[in-house]
Amino acid sequence: MNAAFQLAAVDTTDHRTLIVSLFSVFVAITLVITVLAGRRTKDATDYYAGGRSFTAFQNGLAVSGDYMSAASFLGIAGAIALFGYDGFLYSIGFLVAWLVALLLVAEPLRNAGRFTMGDVLAYRMRQRPVRTAAGVSTIVVSIFYLLAQMVGAGALVALLLGISGDTGKNLIVVFVGVIMILYVTIGGMKGTTWVQIVKALLLIGGTILITILVLAKFHFNISDLLGAAAANASEGKDGVDAGQFLSGGLQYGLNSTTKLDFVSLGIALVLGTAGLPHILIRFYTVPTAKTARKSVLWAIGIIGGFYLMTIALGFGAAALIDRADIISSNAAGNTAAPLLAYEIGGGDGSSGGAILLAVISAVAFATILAVVAGLTLASSSSFAHDIYANVIRKGKATEREEVNAARMSAIAIGAVAILLGVFAGKLNVAGLVALAFAVAASANLPTILYSLFWKRFNTTGALWSIYGGLTVSVVLVLFSKVVSGDPAAMFPDVDFHWFPLKNPGLISIPAGFLFGWLGSILSKPEDEDGKKFAELEVRSLTGAGAH
Amino acid sequence: MSTAPPTPSPPGNGSYVRMQESEDFAELRRRFRTFAFPVTIGFTAWYLLYVLLSNYAGDFMAKKLFGNINVAFVLGLAQFLTTFLIAWWYARHANAKFDPEADRLRAVVEADVEHASEDAR
């Protein structure tokens, strides 16, 4: 793979120094910020919610930073470069999802909770079981997502730096992991948020630069760009149908199962985003619900703009680089954006190409680092706040102990992430991301929506929807081609799959809602006089008593 | 730091119940729900329609409108556009119709709760 990358017109070794120094500058700056922020982290509110001191714009940037992972930066650009319109289709789901978060989740959650999803559930229900459940689903989602990020990171780092040995690659993953642990444990939410902001600015800056350069090459005529992309993509021995390249069907249109799979994925993306723990905790870093709303608005603007630019990036790569080169560099197209940067900067032997390549690679590193830090923070917060402080210690832990537990679990989760990143390098991560979104959509979202808007919902219902949604999604994935019966599966040599789709959302999301409803109506109502729901409803809509 | 409210209702819960039963609050809730719920259903349906069209109506989507830009591309960009528009529309609605009322009721409730907890002391 690495040798192939070097064949693909880019001799990365020359530019490795540049990439590494740019990346080091980023790391140094963010570490300084983190340490500064860490000095002012005194209590739990500082650690979990950055003291609730961020403005809407800052938080909007941070939300975007958390959301725009390496998968969406390099992955979507690559998918567009290889599959054209189908890759574009992917990014739309990621964006539309934010409306669910904006309209239904962000403000009520900010008003009613303090640090985690478990807070909102614990309002109306029996604390310990629902907090345990919320903690479990949070950690499951985070671990799957984290695994995908770390595995991706390992492969990506190797590609971008042209490292062929396992040792070098592993060292870098370990390095990335250690830096991430430092961000989270020293800086807490405040430090991590600043890392996200810096990263988001870098990412957007880099993308704008390349987008303008690409568009300039086609005289800002999008039609020309599309035409050139389709024409270039259909050339060569593994060229594709130019019509399908522009109207869809290359990736998902193979047969009725893949089509259904895409519908399933689309639903999971749209409904899952509002249940992703590292996104949810971002709503607590701002002082009021109104700021939470504004930060989501900013995020929608930034993310939307970013995805629009990835269209230019993806089609630009398809138009300017030979398809065979993209594939030989990385079969999934993940290196399309860096290759494009090299090409657009002047191509072979030019210093412009080298600098642009270095910039984009450094941005990609920063992206990995920041997203992993966000996920680690989310899962360690949930462990410390929901499970440790309120279940194990039954609410008797001091703030100091709770924050220490959060730091400890961040280290533990970081260590696991490093290990997985190093050793699970060959795992197919697409299934894991799908699983993370599906679990978020089928376990977390029903529970959040029911508890905010349905009076009759009770502890049994919450447990049923979380554990039910979680179990259905995990079991369906277990028996899908993600796990067995496919060359790219976790167990390629055995076959016990029977579920045809790779994404369980189509079944598991309705199942999650159904379980929550059934559990509630089949058990005794808890809140007979509606007093607790009254309080939750008034708080969530007016913001009364919010911290 | 016990974060969640204790299971027995705190003093002042009565004020929340009174507020929830008040007509002002019913109006506030109505304003929120009559906007958020239909719009959510609307954009989800619009997105699903788009996904289904991309999946199952290849010929329609491939129709070229001008230059190399086809229906599929336009509809995709329309998704972006509607997302931005809905977000903007919601922000306007919330700022104009929702926030002032919510702030007013919040002040009422908090004053009431304060009062109740003083009584409890």
Added chain:
Amino acid sequence: MSAAAVALVCLATALFSVYGLRPGKATSDFYVASRAVSPTRNAYAIGGEYLSAASYLGIAGLILAFGADMLWYGVGYTAGYLVLLAFVAAPLRRSGAYTVPDFAEARLQSRKVRRIAAVLVVLIGWLYLLPQLQGAGLTLRTVTGAPLWAGPLVVTAVVIITVASGGMRSVTLVQAFQYWLKLTALAVPVLFLLLAWRADGAPWPDAAAPPSFRAATTVTVHQAINVEVRDPVRVTIDGTLDTARLHDDPVLLTAGEHRIGDETRVRFPAGAHVPHPVGEPPPHGSDWTRPLSGTDHPVYATYALLIATLLGTMGLPHVIVRFYTNPDGGAARRTTWTVLWLLAAFYLLPPVYGALGRLYTPELLMTGRTDATVLLLPDRLLGGPGGTLLGMLLTAGAFAAFLSTASGLTMSVAGVLGQELERYRAARTGRRTSDEARGEVRRLRMAGVAAACVPCLLSLVVVERPVADVVGLAFAVAASSFCPLLLLGIWWRGLTPHGAAAGLLAGGGATLCTVAVTMIGPPKDGWAQVLLTRPAAWSVPLAFAVMIGVSLLTRRHVPPGTAQSLLRLHTPESVQLPRR
């Protein structure tokens, strides 16, 4: 790759023990916090410390080799707790003695019996540690190819750090975590293994035939071995066969005996019968699935095993201490009840590995390293990156088992060793200064180092036997020495110091002799072999008989105050007694 899993578990254990996990009272020092630890969590901790390499790797390996008879190990390990609960737990706790030597001295008022008991505790502890360390060696070699001595050294190093810092045992939460780690590490892979097994058509060991390779398999023989081949088979060998050096050469392995040299790789075709070490034919499918048929003299062997495990549990040094964490009898009962369920749940899993191992890793029958089956199955049956991940999980669980049991045991042994040395010094010098007290701490640490180093050295020199077998021997020694002492001490007022000493020496001495013979190399078959490897059925009655007989002969020496101490042992806490 799995080395990282090992490193992580070792590092975590060492860190936890040095810095301790001290987020408040719940996990603070375990003797002090005994009343704060709930019975359930205490039960998890007991489970964590009790489930050793023998349970984790050994039972599966024995089932792979000998079949259904070996299920008794799991039953015995679990039921031993029931015996402990019914006859010993409550009175022993009331006695206020923390160890068996303490108990012996308090009950019999004899320094001599105390010293014999102390020596036995140390020997039993070492015997129990031995297979843990050898298991670690085997595990490390199986997953990383490291030499056999690496595992014992790693475990010993971590245990010494642990014991020297004095942390591990005090952290209930860590032990509790270890239980769940071990259970998860066995339970999650089993799910996938069973699915893969079903996908493979759910095969079953052939009833009439000896075990055979399901697929073409390359067997690596690390240490030279004499094997017996039943049917001629064409294989590819890289290494030494009989006297010839071969380099990936095809060769016909004729029926009869062959010697396969060190570091030799043999590739067998699918369907070939598995050769077995000379003189140790594995049972055929039908015998394998039925009880009382796998070994020579199965009825005797089974009863000996059951007696050893049922009566030996109460004599294991690291088990008894845990009972003091319960504040009262009620909590002790709840703890034991939970422990029984936890152990029962755990012991359901190794048989599955054993049975799958029979199908998919039959080459272990040839090399004799059947304990490795648990570690090899995921890669063999599942393969791919998922198989690697599950293998890592199993390795991590195995090391958790070695470390938790080894550190618990070493702490107990070091405690007894240090205490005895201290008494010896105190008796000589008479007085203690603050300097002396500091010296005492240092000597206790030295004792810990010694307690860990001796079995480490032993593990490098003695013949390796299946893990669960050696642990069974440790149980047998405990059953034939401490079981009579505890049972008679608690329930019979006629026990004299002389009787106790004679019984301990006779029972313990006899079993230790059989252990020595077994370690050096036992006779291969016949009654002698069964009597030597499974001594409990004769040594336990012997110990009881000697103890009772000598006590009756020395009736005049029943210690004064026996009636009072028995009264104290048997009176519930709720009854207020005037205490001395």
